[in-house]
Amino acid sequence: MGEIKPYADHWEHLLDELGRLDLRIRIEMERMAIREEAQDELTRQYAGIALTREEMVRLLDEVGPINEQLSAHERMRLLDLEEELQTLERSIYRRSQATAAEGRILPLERIVECYGLDRFERDAVIVAAAVQVDEKYSKLYGFLLDDATSRQPTVALTLRLLCTGDAEFARQLPYWLPTARLRRHRLIALAPRQADAGGEPMLASYVKLDDGVIQFLLQPDQLDDRVRDVARLLPGGNGAGAAGMSADFRWNRELVLLEQKLAAAIAAAPYGAGSETSSSQPAFLLLGQPGCGRVALAAAACAKAKAPLMLVDLSRLPEEEPQRIALLELACREALLRSAVLGLLHAELLQERADADRKLEWQQLYMHKMAGAKPTVLFSTQRVVPKGEAYPAPLIELSMRMPDVRERAALWQQQSEQTGIELAQPVRWMAIAEQYKLTSGGIGRAWQLALALAQWREAVNGDRLHAVRVTEADIREACQRQSHHGLDGIATRILPQHRVENLVLPIEQTLKIQQIIAQLQQRHRVLTEWNFHRKLSRGKGTNVLFAGPPGTGKTMAAEAIAGELGLDLYRIDLSQIISKYIGETEKNLGRLFAEAENSNAILLFDEADALFGKRSEVKDSHDRHANTEVAYLLQKMEEYDGMSILATNLQHNMDEAFARRMAFRIEFPIPEEQHRFRLWQAMFPSEAPRSDDIDYTFLARSIQLAGGNIKNAVLAAAYLASEEDAPIGMRHLIRAVKQELDKLGKLCLRSDFGPYYEWIS
Numbered sequence: 185m186g187e188i189k190p191y192a193d194h195w196e197h198l199l200d201e202l203g204r205l206d207l208r209i210r211i212e213m214e215r216m217a218i219r220e221e222a223q224d225e226l227t228r229q230y231a232g233i234a235l236t237r238e239e240m241v242r243l244l245d246e247v248g249p250i251n252e253q254l255s256a257h258e259r260m261r262l263l264d265l266e267e268e269l270q271t272l273e274r275s276i277y278r279r280s281q282a283t284a285a286e287g288r289i290l291p292l293e294r295i296v297e298c299y300g301l302d303r304f305e306r307d308a309v310i311v312a313a314a315v316q317v318d319e320k321y322s323k324l325y326g327f328l329l330d331d332a333t334s335r336q337p338t339v340a341l342t343l344r345l346l347c348t349g350d351a352e353f354a355r356q357l358p359y360w361l362p363t364a365r366l367r368r369h370r371l372i373a374l375a376p377r378q379a380d381a382g383g384e385p386m387l388a389s390y391v392k393l394d395d396g397v398i399q400f401l402l403q404p405d406q407l408d409d410r411v412r413d414v415a416r417l418l419p420g421g422n423g424a425g426a427a428g429m430s431a432d433f434r435w436n437r438e439l440v441l442l443e444q445k446l447a448a449a450i451a452a453a454p455y456g457a458g459s460e461t462s463s464s465q466p467a468f469l470l471l472g473q474p475g476c477g478r479v480a481l482a483a484a485a486c487a488k489a490k491a492p493l494m495l496v497d498l499s500r501l502p503e504e505e506p507q508r509i510a511l512l513e514l515a516c517r518e519a520l521l522r523s524a525v526l527g528l529l530h531a532e533l534l535q536e537r538a539d540a541d542r543k544l545e546w547q548q549l550y551m552h553k554m555a556g557a558k559p560t561v562l563f564s565t566q567r568v569v570p571k572g573e574a575y576p577a578p579l580i581e582l583s584m585r586m587p588d589v590r591e592r593a594a595l596w597q598q599q600s601e602q603t604g605i606e607l608a609q610p611v612r613w614m615a616i617a618e619q620y621k622l623t624s625g626g627i628g629r630a631w632q633l634a635l636a637l638a639q640w641r642e643a644v645n646g647d648r649l650h651a652v653r654v655t656e657a658d659i660r661e662a663c664q665r666q667s668h669h670g671l672d673g674i675a676t677r678i679l680p681q682h683r684v685e686n687l688v689l690p691i692e693q694t695l696k697i698q699q700i701i702a703q704l705q706q707r708h709r710v711l712t713e714w715n716f717h718r719k720l721s722r723g724k725g726t727n728v729l730f731a732g733p734p735g736t737g738k739t740m741a742a743e744a745i746a747g748e749l750g751l752d753l754y755r756i757d758l759s760q761i762i763s764k765y766i767g768e769t770e771k772n773l774g775r776l777f778a779e780a781e782n783s784n785a786i787l788l789f790d791e792a793d794a795l796f797g798k799r800s801e802v803k804d805s806h807d808r809h810a811n812t813e814v815a816y817l818l819q820k821m822e823e824y825d826g827m828s829i830l831a832t833n834l835q836h837n838m839d840e841a842f843a844r845r846m847a848f849r850i851e852f853p854i855p856e857e858q859h860r861f862r863l864w865q866a867m868f869p870s871e872a873p874r875s876d877d878i879d880y881t882f883l884a885r886s887i888q889l890a891g892g893n894i895k896n897a898v899l900a901a902a903y904l905a906s907e908e909d910a911p912i913g914m915r916h917l918i919r920a921v922k923q924e925l926d927k928l929g930k931l932c933l934r935s936d937f938g939p940y941y942e943w944i945s
Contacts, residue, residue: 202317213328291401312336407518467559731831756787786826
């Protein structure tokens with residue numbers, strides 16, 4: 185016997201299997217010929233048209249459907265075909281074993297291994313698959329069924345092809361029951377030969393192989409078409425990529441160890457039907473915020489364990505329960521066939537709720553596990569607990585935290601080194617890390633965006649002589665874009681236009697604002713390097729109270745702080761957040777802070793008077809509701825890791841107990857004369873034409889307006905002057921001041937306007 189040659193590919197193996205089926209068909213055709221020879225001329229003439237008495241007597245004389253009572257001469261006619269069949273079967277077995285020894289498992293053998301199929305079930309799969317591979321089998325099956333319209337094998341025909349005698353035919357009948365492996369795992373389905381054939385015998389039913397099984401036999405590297413919209417496969421390879429994936433976690437030793445443990449668990453897990461330890465093998469719940477590296481860690485662990493990872497997005501499954509469960513079952517089968525780890529994205533959707541019973545999903549996952557599959561990994565932003573006995577198996581939680589400032593700086597440095605892109609100048613990675621609270625995935629996306637911005641800039645400038653150089657400005661702009669988050673839908677983003685030097689405030693208020701900026705700039709050193717964060721269970725953020733009449737500079741001061749720190753500023757109108765319905769305000773605030781959690785944005789709560797009224801003695805449910813809202817907001821502000829600013833016009837109405845819990849309290853007074861003088865001058869852009877008759881001293885001394893009102897007056901005067909095509913003069917300013925005083929409900933007295941009174945009359 186020569187050297188056994190492994191199969192070159194799955195096609196060569198499948199053709200050998202079809203060759204074996206051809207021999208079985210030849211044997212059955214020879215049996216049919218023997219039976220026909222035993223029939224009289226009348227029976228042969230009316231076969232398939234009419235039932236004769238002679239035919240019925242012959243059927244009663246037959247022991248079984250195969251009628252193995254053959255004469256010695258008839259047996260000899262089949263012997264050569266049976267010996268050829270046995271020789272081919274031995275060759276297929278040996279070549280399949282040689283192929284497996286090379287580390288390659290053929291698709292048909294994979295199905296057998298996954299579901300523990302025996303020889304009969306294995307051959308039944310080939311009988312059903314043949315019509316999808318070669319059109320000739322449709323004609324052959326029609327001939328064997330004595331029905332040219334039949335294009336599929338029936339249960340009876342499959343049994344005749346695969347059984348050697350009547351006793352075996354009878355023993356194999358249970359294989360076609362609904363509880364049998366082939367049907368229970370939906371590898372095959374039975375279909376009536378006639379569309380309206382109610383109550384058709386099981387033996388007469390067509391045997392149809394599932395489309396996904398057909399696709400796996402023909403294209404084992406492609407997922408079932410039905411799951412492609414919800415699933416994708418990350419190949420496990422030979423483990424060569426594991427080192428490269430591990431490098432992504434070198435900034436965090438905890439994650440490196442977590443990856444190694446997960447890889448060991450995946451490699452040690454049982455595989456294949458009948459694995460004795462399946463019931464004790466755990467599933468893993470990877471907890472963390474989107475972008476924190478959960479999928480990357482699982483992919484790295486799978487690569488190290490030489491196992492593929494199949495990701496299924498639960499959020500894309502159909503809403504209707506039957507379709508949802510059916511698609512999840514198909515996805516589980518795809519993972520099982522490929523010995524892949526099943527990864528479920530958005531696994532928080534599996535959490536039981538009053539309006540969502542997830543029992544069937546958990547049962548399907550448990551059946552997948554008990555089939556001897558590789559472990560299942562659930563990716564979730566919150567704890568997920570299966571209800572009752574739907575999943576009676578261990579579920580191990582593995583939490584992945586957000587990278588801290590030092591780790592973010594290391595990630596930025598790592599991105600720069602790995603891509604080898606030249607930096608235009610040294611980048612302050614620590615400053616970038618402190619300013620933008622991005623996940624590891626967010627940093628990777630921001631770096632790619634920064635590179636694209638640099639390429640675009642140099643292409644626009646026509647600089648093709650030098651390599652692309654990324655600037656710190658590119659990185660900051662990319663971070664700003666990457667940081668755009670869910671706050672955009674519930675708050676208004678303000679682009680800072682001012683700095684501290686633009687503020688016109690008393691020295692006390694200016695110093696407090698500078699102190700706030702300094703505190704935020706030193707957060708990393710104090711909280712992280714000096715470990716003060718260990719002393720603070722909460723309250724690591726900075727809460728500030730801005731109080732003062734409208735127009736005194738509260739919003740401008742918030743802009744200045746955000747501008748100096750390079751942070752996003754979001755304005756939240758509390759009058760739009762609060763609700764008269766109990767619990768709705770808390771829900772709105774909870775959503776707001778959840779979206780802001782990883783943004784590092786400054787939150788400016790405007791119109792705080794709508795919620796922060798002075799708490800009074802509780803007299804009814806509405807008072808209790810109001811106090812609950814205040815307490816809830818205070819709690820969320822203290823939990824928030826960034827900066828929150830409360831702006832109120834009526835500080836005296838605020839509960840003192842609440843105000844005391846603010847880190848800073850700044851009162852914005854109506855500006856005094858010297859500040860109004862500076863405000864009048866500062867409101868004019870350098871490009872605006874001005875007349876020499878503007879009396880800033882008079883305006884500052886006689887007109888008592890806040891900064892916001894002064895800005896409105898200067899802008900109104902500019903429009904009046906532009907209409908006259910003249911420079912802005914005192915006459916335009918006086919008229920604009922009158923309009924502003926009218927809006928405020930103040931009288932315009934002659935004594936206030938002196939010689940300029942005639943311009944307002």
